[in-house]
Amino acid sequence: MLRIGDFSKLGQVSIHTLRHYDDIGLLKPEHIDAFTDYRYYTLEQLPRLNRILALKDLGFSLEQIARLIDDNIPVEQMKGMLRMRLADIERQIDDERTRLMRVARRLTQIEAEGKPSPYDVTMKRIDAVTLVSRRALVPGLETMARHRRALYDAVYSALDSGRIKANGPEIALYHNTEYTETDIDTECGIAINAKDVGKLAPVPVGVTTRTLPASEETVSVMYRGAMIDVTQAIVAAFSWIDANGYECAQHETRELHHFGRERELATFDAPVVLELQVAVRPIR
Amino acid sequence: MLRIGDFSKLGQVSIHTLRHYDDIGLLKPEHIDAFTDYRYYTLEQLPRLNRILALKDLGFSLEQIARLIDDNIPVEQMKGMLRMRLADIERQIDDERTRLMRVARRLTQIEAEGKPSPYDVTMKRIDAVTLVSRRALVPGLETMARHRRALYDAVYSALDSGRIKANGPEIALYHNTEYTETDIDTECGIAINAKDVGKLAPVPVGVTTRTLPASEETVSVMYRGAMIDVTQAIVAAFSWIDANGYECAQHETRELHHFGRERELATFDAPVVLELQVAVRPIR
DNA sequence: TTGCTCCTCACGTCACGTGAGGTGGC
DNA sequence: TTGCTCCTCACGTCACGTGAGGTGGC
Numbered sequence: 001m002l003r004i005g006d007f008s009k010l011g012q013v014s015i016h017t018l019r020h021y022d023d024i025g026l027l028k029p030e031h032i033d034a035f036t037d038y039r040y041y042t043l044e045q046l047p048r049l050n051r052i053l054a055l056k057d058l059g060f061s062l063e064q065i066a067r068l069i070d071d072n073i074p075v076e077q078m079k080g081m082l083r084m085r086l087a088d089i090e091r092q093i094d095d096e097r098t099r100l101m102r103v104a105r106r107l108t109q110i111e112a113e114g115k116p117s118p119y120d121v122t123m124k125r126i127d128a129v130t131l132v133s134r135r136a137l138v139p140g141l142e143t144m145a146r147h148r149r150a151l152y153d154a155v156y157s158a159l160d161s162g163r164i165k166a167n168g169p170e171i172a173l174y175h176n177t178e179y180t181e182t183d184i185d186t187e188c189g190i191a192i193n194a195k196d197v198g199k200l201a202p203v204p205v206g207v208t209t210r211t212l213p214a215s216e217e218t219v220s221v222m223y224r225g226a227m228i229d230v231t232q233a234i235v236a237a238f239s240w241i242d243a244n245g246y247e248c249a250q251h252e253t254r255e256l257h258h259f260g261r262e263r264e265l266a267t268f269d270a271p272v273v274l275e276l277q278v279a280v281r282p283i284r
Numbered sequence: 285m286l287r288i289g290d291f292s293k294l295g296q297v298s299i300h301t302l303r304h305y306d307d308i309g310l311l312k313p314e315h316i317d318a319f320t321d322y323r324y325y326t327l328e329q330l331p332r333l334n335r336i337l338a339l340k341d342l343g344f345s346l347e348q349i350a351r352l353i354d355d356n357i358p359v360e361q362m363k364g365m366l367r368m369r370l371a372d373i374e375r376q377i378d379d380e381r382t383r384l385m386r387v388a389r390r391l392t393q394i395e396a397e398g399k400p401s402p403y404d405v406t407m408k409r410i411d412a413v414t415l416v417s418r419r420a421l422v423p424g425l426e427t428m429a430r431h432r433r434a435l436y437d438a439v440y441s442a443l444d445s446g447r448i449k450a451n452g453p454e455i456a457l458y459h460n461t462e463y464t465e466t467d468i469d470t471e472c473g474i475a476i477n478a479k480d481v482g483k484l485a486p487v488p489v490g491v492t493t494r495t496l497p498a499s500e501e502t503v504s505v506m507y508r509g510a511m512i513d514v515t516q517a518i519v520a521a522f523s524w525i526d527a528n529g530y531e532c533a534q535h536e537t538r539e540l541h542h543f544g545r546e547r548e549l550a551t552f553d554a555p556v557v558l559e560l561q562v563a564v565r566p567i568r
Numbered sequence: 569t570t571g572c573t574c575c576t577c578a579c580g581t582c583a584c585g586t587g588a589g590g591t592g593g594c
Numbered sequence: 595t596t597g598c599t600c601c602t603c604a605c606g607t608c609a610c611g612t613g614a615g616g617t618g619g620c
Contacts, residue, residue: 004600010559015600016585019602037600037602044508046508049506050505050506054404056583057383057386057406058383061583062582075399086388099343100370102341103373110359110363110366115359120339123341258327289572301611320574347608
């Protein structure tokens with residue numbers, strides 16, 4: 001009979017670990033002294049301890065190990081658990097590789113620009129939204145504010161005449177596939193509850209209703225500053241997408257006006273908080 | 285001002301998470317109502333939340349994130365933390381790949397033999413040991429027991445004449461580089477305390493003292509059964525080494541007699557518990 | 569008034585590590 | 595008798611999740 005200290009040396013585990021395995025019933029000492037409560041192990045228990053450690057090495061939890069060891073489980077089930085483990089590890093390696101790319105990209109960004117980017121990119125899931133909107137080609141940046149005011153006016157008048165309430169922030173969409181400062185294909189809209197679509201009376205010319213699809217993988221950037229400088233954040237988002245092995249899944253960038261209504265801004269220089277979203281997918 | 289529920293929707297985090305970030309001081313609400321204790325956030329806090337989430341995506345702990353965000357830390361330090369993170373992730377991917385190999389190997393082993401192997405392989409670190417031993421070429425398995433008895437007799441008589449106590453189990457070493465059943469190059473020894481080397485009087489012919497080096501990466505297999513069948517466990521160990529991308533670092537297999545003294549065994553069929561150890565290194 | 573939202577404990581997760589305070593064995 | 599080994603609580607880790615039980619706001 002071995003005392004816990006000797007058994008722990010043979011097995012290369014801490015005494016505390018052995019006590020823990022006793023507590024959870026994974027490896028009970030062969031005998032416990034009734035007076036001293038000393039735990040006594042036998043040499044024959046060493047292979048069991050080794051089996052536990054070997055399975056722990058493979059990444060199984062102690063609960064899984066208990067199942068793999070105690071019931072002499074059927075071979076098929078054992079194989080099943082190993083296959084699950086394989087899949088888990090593969091997924092985890094994939095995740096870590098993604099992480100690696102992101103960290104590396106952040107590092108090269110700092111090295112290139114000398115300071116960390118003010119734009120932090122995250123990934124989200126987004127739900128589908130029912131959008132009432134109007135779209136137009138804006139000839140240039142100078143006339144942007146005026147054009148968009150007209151677009152939003154049309155959208156809001158459609159909502160008002162149907163007595164429909166907005167169901168989220170304003171959403172502006174940019175449809176150009178490349179960065180441009182002329183002929184900007186812009187859509188201004190607002191989300192409504194899908195059940196309210198029927199309430200829409202005859203709408204102003206050019207106003208349409210459609211559903212923007214949900215997107216499992218969406219790149220999101222929070223922007224805080226003047227409306228007029230938002231292109232910086234758009235550039236940051238696309239450079240992130242490019243550097244991290246993604247591509248656009250839909251050819252549009254969404255701009256969510258968390259700050260409120262664009263029409264109520266004094267100028268395009270006023271500070272706002274908005275969110276850019278681009279639906280993406282991994283390249284191949 | 286946004287209530288916690290609205291802020292949590294904008295940021296795509298749970299309310300509980302926001303409360304947690306408040307508790308640890310990572311993201312304090314802009315205002316807390318003195319009567320209701322309601323937390324109120326502002327839109328301007330959204331970019332900070334996003335930065336937290338982005339850094340969490342990179343795998344930083346909340347404590348690290350607090351440092352990366354709060355003090356406007358020097359760029360060099362920021363780069364340093366990113367490089368550390370890179371190294372951590374790379375090491376983790378390596379670990380997972382090792383794990384993957386082990387799980388895969390276990391699966392193919394079961395598929396090949398129809399049942400799980402009775403031998404569980406683990407990796408250990410082992411310390412250097414000072415060994416008093418005698419070595420001989422054993423012509424065949426039939427005479428193994430007799431030859432080894434003679435070897436151990438010589439070793440024990442050396443210890444006895446120097447009044448030295450053993451400092452661990454008996455260790456038998458197999459020096460053959462390949463599996464063989466004839467001319468087995470066998471060494472039988474016992475560990476002593478390094479300080480006792482001087483006490484050794486003139487020793488029997490063939491008995492020598494040397495230090496077995498420590499080994500960071502050692503493959504270990506616990507064996508329980510008859511001495512005579514131990515070759516099965518040796519084969520299992522070497523097949524594991526081969527399948528998991530390792531090679532032997534020293535051309536010897538150690539056999540640790542945890543069960544006691546080989547001389548006191550009635551026969552080589554008696555059940556014993558022993559451990560096989562092979563020092564290894566990753567290939568390339 | 570009825571839901572809805574928010575609040576503060578408090579415990580659980582996972583596999584132990586780290587003391588605190590005390591006792592048996594040689 | 596003195597170290598050494600062992601014992602049982604009990605709390606800490608990490609980033610929250612999950613109730614319990616209660617209250618403010620429209």
